[in-house]
Amino acid sequence: MLRRFLERATLTDVFMWFVGGSIVTLVVVGSYLTLRQGVYTTRHWFDFLVFGLAQGSVYALIALGYTLVYGILRMINFAHSEVFMSGAYIGFFVITAMNKSGFLDDNPLVSLSALFLVAMVTSVVIAVLLERIAYRPLRKSPRLVPLITAIGASFFLQEAFRTMFGSASKGYPDVDALQGSWTLTGEFIIQKIQVLVIVAGALMMFLLYLFVMRTKTGKAMRAVSEDKDVAALMGIDVDAIIVRTFVIGAALAGAAGVLYSLMFRQINAYIGFIPGIKAFTAAVLGGIGNIPGAMLGGLFLGIFESVGPILFLDGLGVAAPYQLKDVIAFTMLVLVLIFRPTGILGERLATTKA
């Protein structure tokens, strides 16, 4: 077994195993040192964990959009991060208006529902336009062509939002109902907003799972993702299903946008970029095209990213480890794609389908 492995290994394999091995060693040593120092107590780790879970729910919601579209069209919808941003952005105007008129404080539940609705509708409109204008005419083109269009669309949307609504960052107003925190037991405190994000995320993912598994449209979506041509022969309107996939993905992204903005408060036209890549990482992590995988990947990445910088790097004496959280996420993306391109739950190979 070992001999066969050594015979087949090439120089690049050896290099990659070396890189992977040193990263794993670094992580293990770093974690050991951090834990031995004991600067961070259980309470700290619990806070990191809850924050990671909330962040991960947002990633998971966005990741579902990538995974759904990838499953059907075999393309990365690069502009999906802007679909997410647009929901948060338009939502800002709605919530600010409601805040000014006092409606927000009087009827928080109604206002928040309206906020979600508006954001989701905005995202859906953007995504449908995107599909119609930028992707559909290019469905039969070489692979690079729609990818470049998607990149163009992403930048176009970002800049259009920035120039239309101004470059300055905007702050989401306080929602009184979401302020404060609950004490679980003793020292474990959990913020209300984080509870909302986690619960809302979980609920939406559950509904999506039911939709895809139990409804006729969901069945059609699965059929189209299996084989477009055969699905068309079975009487499925492929174009309509693709549009519906975009709609569902965008609605989730719009909701994610609102959750993200309620949690992090500051928004601008560029907030989509980093969560977008993270969500893509999450989708790959879980196995792209796989719906439970995207959820799992998102949660995992969220926690990893919240706990990781401190756990892995603090013990090694790295200055300001939190600055490097994106590096950790990207490194993980690269490692997953190299060593397990199928992701945690996926069965599809990056090399054959991409």
Next chain:
Amino acid sequence: MDQGKPRHWLAVALQLGATGGLAALLICLVGMVEEFSKRYIIVDLLEMGQAMLLLILIATGYMTARRLADRPPREQLLASAVSGLVPAVMLFALVLLIEPLNMRSVFLNASPGLVDILTFGQTGGAALVLMAAAGTIQALAGGVVPHLSPRTRAPLVQAIAWVGLTGLLADILRVTFTNIPGAIFVLGWMFGRGSGKGLSIPGVVVVFGLVAYATYRRQKRPAGAPGLRSRLDGRKARLVNIGLWAAAAVILYLLPKLLGPYLSEVTNSVGLFVLMGLGLNIVVGFAGLLDLGYVAFYAIGAYVVAVLTSTAVGSEAGQIVWGPGMSFWLALIIAVLISVLAGIILGVPVLNMRGDYLAIVTLGFGEIIRILAGSDFLKPYIGGSQGIVQVGVGRIGGLVTFDKPQTVFYVVVAACAAAGFISWRLRDSRMGRTWKALREDEDVAQAMGIHLVSTKLLAFATGAAFAGLSGALFASKIGSVYPHSFKLLVSINVLSLIIVGGMGSLPGVFIGALALVGLPELLREFSEYRLLMYGALLIVMMLTRPEGLRPEATRRRELHESTGPEAEAPPAGMAAPGEASAGD
């Protein structure tokens, strides 16, 4: 899709009109129209902002007429007119709604200035009538274009495009040519007085006449007629060639003196992007590996040179702890070598990835490098967010110091020439053909005995070398490096320019860099909308001319094979507006 019964012309006109109207609304609301209205193309007559609206309306009319190509001309023109009316009404609605809805609190650019431009300074009914008339006439003009005979159409379109371009670049042309004795009189006559004033009426007539005549003459020459050079025999041809090269050398030598510091600086930026474009052209254009983290190598080149040559070494704030203070030329070579090494190291992990995955992983690499450059973790060595200052410049003995834009120009030109030559020789070499095979189909290429690992790594390494060289020159040119110079948008910029120029095409890189880097540098108003227009340009290019403005021959054929014979030859009129819109 539209295979059922033919749609009524009115439906087509309304649909396209609404699309044009949305585009017009967008450029109004992002503030382009108002921002651009400060620059005239034709003095006191046509501003750039108006010209953009005009272009949209003409395009709307043109598209409508083309969509209805199989209907009677009367119906086509009627449809064009209607398609122009729709955007006019939409813009009028915008004007009406700005005040009552207090739109300015959301859309920052819905200002009185914009209203003034849109309504020609009128209010109420007069404004509506004027706007409707303008819209209809402009779209009608667009609708007429397909009906002109090609003999008239090409000179007309070319001449209008050139008038637009000269009008936009009026300031630069004036500055450049004032140094030539005697030119000042002609310049004063052809251009408006003051900056941003564009062409004067006589200037428009001259440019229009010259271009139209030249295009007309060129058309009259039968295709395939021997040109001047092929009529000469071998010895004379060689002499002519030597003469041309000598002339080019003299012009290049004199150019920075003619251009002055500002325009030399712009040329240098264009040159650096040409270098990167040539490198990415090998990776994406030849080998078909979409690399979105290309900026990483640019950053590595810049940082290596900065660390090796900086004199700000020490333990104080704003200094780095280690730096040998090397000579620039040695550092340049080391920078290129390290970039190559980085190209290989970052290339190995992505050897098995294709398409989308490759794009996103390389994007991740680019971000990792940028974040590391700005992190406190590496701050003592590479300066963190405060960067590295006092980067060394090149010297040749005591003779020349490459510290001014005018002198850096020569280094940049030399680097571009070298990179251009290498790319050109590589393209037709065995390696170049191997890359193209890889681009067409990896599996088949492998089955043909192509060694994937070395082929891919060589593409990454060559591309990285050019980017590293570009970054090294950049660091020395600016005199300092900061992490924020190495954002993703540099990669996107380079990608856009090779796509606009034509993937895999070498002249395309130069054209793309001129249009996408040079123009925005020259027209200050563009800087705000640069990325917006790149994004739009990428989409429009992919939808209409995926092969780029100056395509490689094979690529053009293959991209149009799949779309059917109808798209085989773009109409003569399309090429020129495409170029014009790349310029806007």
